[in-house]
Every structure is written in C-alpha cells, then in structure tokens.
Amino acid sequence: MTGHWPGGADQPPHTRAVRLIRPPAGPIRAEDLAVTEVPVRPPGPGDAIVRVEHISLDPYLALRMAAMEFDADPDPKPVIGRVVGRVVSSRDPALAPGARVLGFAEWRELVTGPAAALSRLPKEPADGAAFLGALGHSGVTAWLGMVRVGQVQPGETVLVSGAAGAVGSIAGQIARDRGARVIGIAGGAAKARWLREVAGFDAVLDYQSGDLTAQLAQAAPEGLDLMFENVGAATLDPALGAMKRFGRVVLCGLKQHYQDNEPVALVNFRQLLARAVRILPFSIYDQDDAEPLAALRDMAARGRLQWHITRHHGFETLPAAFVAMLAGAGFGKHVLSLEMADM
Numbered sequence: 001m002t003g004h005w006p007g008g009a010d011q012p013p014h015t016r017a018v019r020l021i022r023p024p025a026g027p028i029r030a031e032d033l034a035v036t037e038v039p040v041r042p043p044g045p046g047d048a049i050v051r052v053e054h055i056s057l058d059p060y061l062a063l064r065m066a067a068m069e070f071d072a073d074p075d076p077k078p079v080i081g082r083v084v085g086r087v088v089s090s091r092d093p094a095l096a097p098g099a100r101v102l103g104f105a106e107w108r109e110l111v112t113g114p115a116a117a118l119s120r121l122p123k124e125p126a127d128g129a130a131f132l133g134a135l136g137h138s139g140v141t142a143w144l145g146m147v148r149v150g151q152v153q154p155g156e157t158v159l160v161s162g163a164a165g166a167v168g169s170i171a172g173q174i175a176r177d178r179g180a181r182v183i184g185i186a187g188g189a190a191k192a193r194w195l196r197e198v199a200g201f202d203a204v205l206d207y208q209s210g211d212l213t214a215q216l217a218q219a220a221p222e223g224l225d226l227m228f229e230n231v232g233a234a235t236l237d238p239a240l241g242a243m244k245r246f247g248r249v250v251l252c253g254l255k256q257h258y259q260d261n262e263p264v265a266l267v268n269f270r271q272l273l274a275r276a277v278r279i280l281p282f283s284i285y286d287q288d289d290a291e292p293l294a295a296l297r298d299m300a301a302r303g304r305l306q307w308h309i310t311r312h313h314g315f316e317t318l319p320a321a322f323v324a325m326l327a328g329a330g331f332g333k334h335v336l337s338l339e340m341a342d343m
Helices: 060-066 128-132 137-149 168-177 189-197 212-219 233-240 291-301 315-326
Strands: 014-020 033-039 047-057 080-090 100-106 110-114 157-160 181-186 203-206 224-229 243-251 278-281 309-313 333-337
Touching (some): 033 315, 047 128, 080 110, 080 128, 100 110, 128 309, 137 168, 137 224, 181 189, 181 212, 189 203, 203 212, 212 233, 233 243, 315 333
Parallel strands (some): 157 224, 224 243, 243 278, 309 333
Antiparallel strands (some): 047 080, 047 110, 047 333, 080 100
C-alpha cells in the first residue's frame, strides 16, 4: 500500500456521506437528509480506515437530529450512529487490515477514526448485521431492561410494546426464556404471526385492529406484573389500567414522541399511586459489562433467540430507509447493508 490509503492510492480518496441539511420541521423527511461527497481524513498514528458494511437505523437518532443547531452554523450536519465494517488500513499495530469491527461513526462509506474506539467482532455469525441487533446494542438494551432493571420473574405476566421492533422482540424472548408469560403489542397480521410462531410470544395484541384496553382485559384478565415500554402514551396508558399492585414499568423508549414536542398525557396516571406502580427508566449507556452479551449468545446457542432483519440496500437509499423505519415499515432490526458494488 502506498501511504495509508485503501488500494495504494497516493491521493486522499473521497467517499459518500449522508448529512442533515436543515432542521426538521416536524417529522423527519427524506428531503432533510442529503447524500454528498466528502474527503476521507488521513489516518494518524493509532487510526484505522474502515469500509462500512452495515449501518444501524435507530429511532433515537431522530431525537439527535431534532436537537442539531443550525442558527450559528448552517452547514450540513453529520449523523453519527453504529456501524459494522472491515478495516482496510491501520496505523495501530493491534488492529490489522481485514478485521471486522463495530463502532460509532458518521453515516459514510469510508470512515477514519481511532482504532482503540473500535470493537473487534467474532467470525460468527457471518452476517455482521446481527451485531447491530440481537447480538449487539438492541439485544443488550433488551437484556438490561428486562433482567437487570425489570427483574422479570418466572410465572409473571409481561407486556412488551413495540414488540416487533429490534429491542422489543428480543425483550419478549428474554422474558419467555426466564419463565414469564409474554404478551406483545404490534401492528399488523404479519408482525403478530412472526412474534407468535417464531419469537414464541404467548399472545399478541394488534393496535391496528381495535381498542387495546379491551384486548388487554382479554389477554391478561388477572393483570400485568411488568411492562417493557418502547412506544409511549398510546401503549403505556392502557397498560397502566391493567397493572397489578406493585407492578413495574421498564421505560426503554418513547418512539411515539420522538418527533414532536407535544405534552404526554395519560388518562390512567392516577394508577401509579393507586396501585403503587413503579416507573423504571434506564439507558444502556449507564451500564457497561460483558454479562448481557454472554447471556444473549447463550440463548442463541440454545435456539432460544430469534431475530428478524429488515435490510435496505444502496447507500443512496439511506435517507428514505431511515424515514421508512420511523414510520413503522418492516419490522425487527433495520439495517442498511452495503455491497462492494455500492462503493
């Protein structure tokens, strides 16, 4: 290799990137994001250049985009999320070219950054997208919320909202694996069928087909011990009305409210006091240890962990894919997968 550039190039290459070009006025639209050409930063000592193979599409990024300031600096803003890729050049002796790695990076095809900030990934499973979902951030979030925060117990009745999502689908399987009865909330027959037949949920409520309060009363006539909340008031409110005394609500996400500033109103708010229900918010970034991933890999090895990937292709489709994910298209983990032909 001449210098430190991929392919032995003498001159710094350029790469495609997706950036936010204006503050979103309401829900994010594909037109708020643009594909552009940017230079690849020369690697310094300890740096590596990574060719991105998979980009994670996550709802929380909508919050970060909405918070970006354009008043003082009108230039397009980089979007930073989780990626899996291959090292193509390294100035860190501990990380050789060809290694598969996970890290946080801008949405671009070639990324330069500190090698020490990258995590080496095992060879299996071959599909690197799994390390962005069930065997990565999504799975760890589900495990922390359900086990460490929610302390799910055998025989409990557990409700998971956003159950067909990347986190909810794993959270429900973790509860089931620990002996709980698991009810999911999802939208549409295809998602419900996958949750029952593949993920092993005991029951699934379709929010598109009728009143959730009535569906909950039928599915959990004795009430709920634990709820794993990913959505917001539309699912939390009916669940509060169905909680047992001393029930727990693990507050993982509020996807319903990420793209507006409207007040969150709960008709059943009084039940928090009347039934001594605990709300337990948490963040994956507050806890950092190896136990969750080890537990998830054990579940997968025992055939007790299934996952679904909604895969998008073509770097130029990234803005539309992100908006489709926010709108509820597809289910499971949303990933943009790049082929060599895309680059």
